[in-house]
Structures are given as structure tokens and as C-alpha cells.
Amino acid sequence: MSELPVLDDARSLLGRALVGHGVTVLITEVEAYAGPLDPASHAYTRTPRSDIMYGPPWRLYVYRSYGLHHCANVVTSPEGEASAVLVRAGRVVEGLDLARERRGPKVADVGLARGPGNLAEALGITLEDKGTDLLDPEPVHLGERVEEPARVMAGPRVGVSKAADAPWRFWVDGDPTVSVYRRSPRAPRASSVSPS
Template identity: 70%
Template structure:
């Protein structure tokens, strides 16, 4: 992947931390994300262009939704540039508005677990495939439609590590989270991924 595109998807992934994301009556503060580099990232849905991933090749700040194992919906922010297919998976967040509604949707899970993990996050926000392609920066859209809040300057430390559950490019440290947040999910390595090597902790984003 080109150095400029690598830097862009990493920068945009980190910039999502601390921002609000609203949908269907619930708002979260994003605490954990994963970056995917598109057509040059073997762990990305856009690595092989299919009808399912087509929205990832479009303009940035659109919502890409897919179902994981046919069960859980997952929400991703397309980051662009157009035709690159880069996107950021929303992995976790803290519910800051609409918590009663989120509790109902999540069967009264503990508050710090309401949007902990990508499937739970989408469930708390009631995001489904009907939201695919939503313009997240459209301020004229209905209030229930998924929307991304403005970029914020926070003072929390941002930590990084390998992405969860991917079998290819498994050691690329493109998972980012706000340190100390209870809503951040646990790391699980894919059983199909090669065993970590001595250089695992030294892999840099530009090494993809």
C-alpha cells in the first residue's frame, strides 16, 4: 500500500476516537476502532472487489455495513480516497445519550458493555443493512439516520495493537483505542493466523 494512503487511513482512524456517532435514538463516544487499507490490505473486505464492498470504493464518510457470520451487523466508516476502499471498523464506544434505549436493545447488559465489540455496538445503535451507504456528514438528514459528530481534541492516550480476529496481515497494528476506557474490547487472535513472530510488536503501519 502506498505510504500516503497508509498514513491517511491511520490518521483518519485515530481521528475517530472520541467523536460521537449517533443512530436511531442512541449516541456513543467512539473508544476503539480498526483501520483497513482497502484494495492493498489482504484483511480488508475491499481486497477483492465485490458487490458487497462496492460502497467502500465510493466517496469518504459513508457507512459500510456488513453481517459477520450472518448474525451480527458491523458498522464501518469509509475513509477514502475514492477507489481505494479504505475504511475503519467501529469496535467499541461509550453510550452518552439514549442509554435506556440501548439497554433495551442489548438486554440490559452492563453499561460499559452496551457498545463493547462491533456487533454489540451496531445492536445498541440499531444499525442494519438498511443503513448501508448513509452519508455520515449530511447535516440535513433525518435525526434518526446514522451521523458522525465533529472531530474532537481529547487528552487521552491512544494505544495501538494488532487487529482482532483477522487471519491475514494479522500483526499490523491498526487497532486503536483510548487507554483506560472500560468499553474497549479484548484482543483475540484468529486461530487461522500465523503464529506471532519476534518482530510482531515492531510491525509498523507502513510495513503492510
């Protein structure tokens, strides 16, 4: 009953199309971030960087990760709530050649958009796309649900050092494009094991 709307929003994104700079993926893995309620969210504190998430929904939030990668998020909440969904993986269904070109020759097709940094690279998403309206066709567009996932799995989010046990990551069960789970080395030990 008291489930956060962003969790439903995240699940609803699975199977939807995301089009970036000539490449289309069907989203297979996402993570929900619950704004000021969520210590793991960049919007936990409002800063110039996270300001876009406090604005209207269906805008693109992009951040640079470890100086090397870009990560793409969909703002899902009304103004002021700052909920967003990180798009972590997808299956390339259009613009395969372009995606292969961007990701390099050694990457298998199934891995072209596996992991948030890799997905952003395949779609050509950079900081320049931050704040764009995803309902517009250019430069990045969020399309309809193309495939209804047969089964959706849930688990803890990858790499977060805070709220590391909240099962707010969702993925299409059995899909080979989904990235592997890795717990943050900075996160406290899992709560399932009793500390001694």
C-alpha cells in the same frame, strides 16, 4: 513518512460522536482497513459487497458477521481507494434507555457498545443503513470530536486471519468500554515468536 492516511483517519475518529437511531456513543476503539493494499480488508478484492468502499468518503459500510451480528464502518478515503475504519467500541452518552433495551437487561452500561457487533446492535444499525451518508443527520450520523483522548494505544486487529500482526487497531488507553483482544484461530502464529 510513508504511513497510510487511513491510520491517521482511524485515530481521528476516537472521541468522535456516532449517532444511530436515537443512541449516541463516543468512539473508543477502531480498526483501520486499507482497501486493496490490505489482505484483511473486504475491499482487498472489489465485489458488490465492498463496492461502497470504493465510492466517496463518509459513507457507512455495514456487513453481517457470522450471520448473527452487524458491523459498522466509516469509509474515509476518496473514490477509488476504498479505505475504511471499523468502529469497534464506544461509550453510550445519549439514549441510554434505548441502548439498554436493544442490548437486553443483563448487559452492564459499560458493555452496551463493546465489540463491533454489540455497538451496531446498541445503535440499531443494520444492512438497511449500508451506504448512507454519515454527514446527514439521519439515519446514522458521525459527529464532532467531543473528547480528545488522553492517550491512544495501538495493536494488532482483532480476529483477522490475514495481516494479523499489522498494528492497525487503535483505542483510548484505560477506557473500560474497549473490547478485549483476540487473535484469529486461523491466523499464523505471531511473528514475535520464531517458528521452528
